[in-house]
Amino acid sequence: MAELLRVGGFEREVLVVVMPTGSGWLDPGAMDSLDYITKGDVAAVAVQYSYLPSPVSVVVDPTHGIAEAQALFDRVYRHWTTLPKDDRPRLYLHGLSLGAFLSQETLPLLDVLVDPPHGAMWAGSPFLSDFWRMVVDRRHKDSPAWLPLFGNGSLIRAGNQEATFDEAEADWGPMRLVFLQYGSDPIVYFDWSLAWRRPDWLTGTRAPDVSPMMRWVPVVTLLQVGIDMAVAVGNLGYGHDYVAQDYIPAWAATLDPEGWTMDVQARLITHLQDLLPR
Template identity: 70%
Template sequence: MTLPRALHISPEGALLAVILLGASLTPSLVPRSPELQGALGGAVGALGYGAWRAVQWLWLWLELPVAAPRIRRVLRGGLMLLALVVFPVLVWQAAIWQEAIRALWQAPPAGNSAPLRVAGIAIAVFATLILLGRLFVWLLRKASARSARFVPRRVANLLGFFFAVAVFATLFNGVLFKGVLRLVDVSSRAADALVAPELAPPDGPERTGSAASLVAWEDLGYWGRRFVASAPTADEIAAFWDAPARDPVRVYVGLTAAGDARDRARLAFEELKRAGGFEREILVIAVPTGSGWLDPGSQDSLEFMHRGDVATVAVQYSYLSSWVSVLVDPSHGLDEAQALFDLVYGHWITLPRDARPRLYLHGLSLGAFLSQSTVPLLDVLGDPFEGAMWAGSPFLSEFWRFVVQRREADSPAWRPRFGNDSLIRAGNQQGGLTEGRAAWGPIRLVFLQYASDPIVFFDTSLAFRRPDWLGDGRGPDVSPDMRWFPVITMLQVGLDMAVSLGVPGYGHDYVAEHYIPAWAETTDPEGWTADRQQALQVLFRDRPSR
């Protein structure tokens, strides 16, 4: 009894697939669920199998010598047996590696069934992709056979290849990919319009979305309404300081408030003036993430730190998650960010120096990238803003890459030291911001990033070069068992980006406890001490999320 041709597996290809699958299951920056482990392993294994089949075809096409049939049967049998033995060993070891990362991150274990789930999903994904590959070859051959009636054989083979590519590209890019994006767009738009019943328009006339506001409550968007409604009150802040405090000013303009990016920025600027934002001690131009979200841990901690005497202004540029925005157009939102900065800064420099707020920039993730893209450092040196605090600067950021590439040779890529530390400093969970070799200059630019954040450290060069951050002096939250493999490490870290949230204080999940020292170094609060900082960190560690 023989297997149908569609079920035949090359033993040589199977062994190579298992070896590459095992490499893909080694630790990366983020702990992965068994389901994702299996999906990645199956996909990488299928790529390895396809590569072997391509090499095998080329070998035969060149008419190079092959082993005798009897020797081939013995070798192929041994290779298949080896693949079947090695596969479960690698899957079992992968589960041990993943549990070690989870322990490092203080995350819960995946469970005893993890190896079985990894193996089952890897086999299913591998089989599916192999069948798709064989469908591609079948289409190629059919199209080539038809073309061969009219053109030379080699030209027919080339036409058949292009036909199969066109069919698959239309199916996966033109139909599936666009269909998924359309579904994400519709669902994100609906979520952004949702008005949570527990949130009511603010009563105070100085609040955005109130009856006196220039922006209707409905036009703030889902995250804008939460941002405005969740601000800490003067009473909460005063209780921490045991001294009088103020209600913070939060200005937010959603996508539906105006049809044009510059109109939304103008509306936010006018609302900021109306709410008294230019009369506060601290003024922050914040750029939200792709969905419009601003991290409460960052904003709340800054407002506590400065006794509520803070105004923050932001404009929504999308309702898609940051990773979707990156796929569609990572520069989308730059018009809003640039227009808002120009308006606020242009007005700020007209105010008397001793009677204007201290101006700062802020952004997280895609918001950090857009915020950095608006900074005209050479244009503002005559009257510079005070500084910026950027968290989780994504790999898209040319500014961040410049800092890493031009860092001091004795500093790691995950916490670079730039120049004499008077303009730029970078820190993580373990600090690094107060270790400047020179005093701060007129502008303080602070980067906060975790060494385990794949959104910060992804790079296509991972496909062919080991990154500096994966050397001996790696970050404290990066597995000591992580190794670099050509192409595979790029795929691993690329997948890590999609699952980098969920464990506070690691990956791309930034927390108030680490924002606090970053903001303190950026804004240099009056009367700030190490004891006061620790007290605020304890408060936010125990404070319920909003």
């Protein structure tokens, strides 16, 4: 907290509280695109809570980082609320994978409504996330599990490689919660019920990155997706390997940057092409 104050983090236009993966890693695709979209007028604060990679942390103790994540958010949020509303940064949360889960666990929505942060962008929310599961379970019944429409879209929107986050019945409210997930991400869609029930993401229209050859087989699909979780990275833009090309529209939907257009978005995607898979 002292370092955040020293470097003037609360004097920037945007302040993002980030929960990293288990080993403290932050995805360059997410952080570089955030820097560009905000034109550098941003501070991001994160604390490493484990030396283990996320998959190992999930097995050993998935809740290990919650206390530290809560402490970080509480310190930043308490100081932020003491600042004049017309002279403080816009406050956001971010996390990828296990970091997304921990970030969601530390956002006490009912306690911050009097002075809410401006939003959050969470990528690859793991199956551990009650928040993400709530969004999927309570989605509009005519929307797929891999691209859920929640409520009237004024608070929560979800997207993937092809979604633009524009589809909603209402305009955004004062707080924007954005979920980015790939339909082929086994860490997002693993569930023990795969052993005895066909998942919603394998019924009806499938996500663009889920093979049409995949079939549900009792027990077998559980083992298949479980093994997939161990090898979910290595294919950029698929599985659990999120890329700048898809972070950019997610951040734009979250931050609502001034002067943002599809032309600007296309230019940034081209500029960051070294971080892109396709």
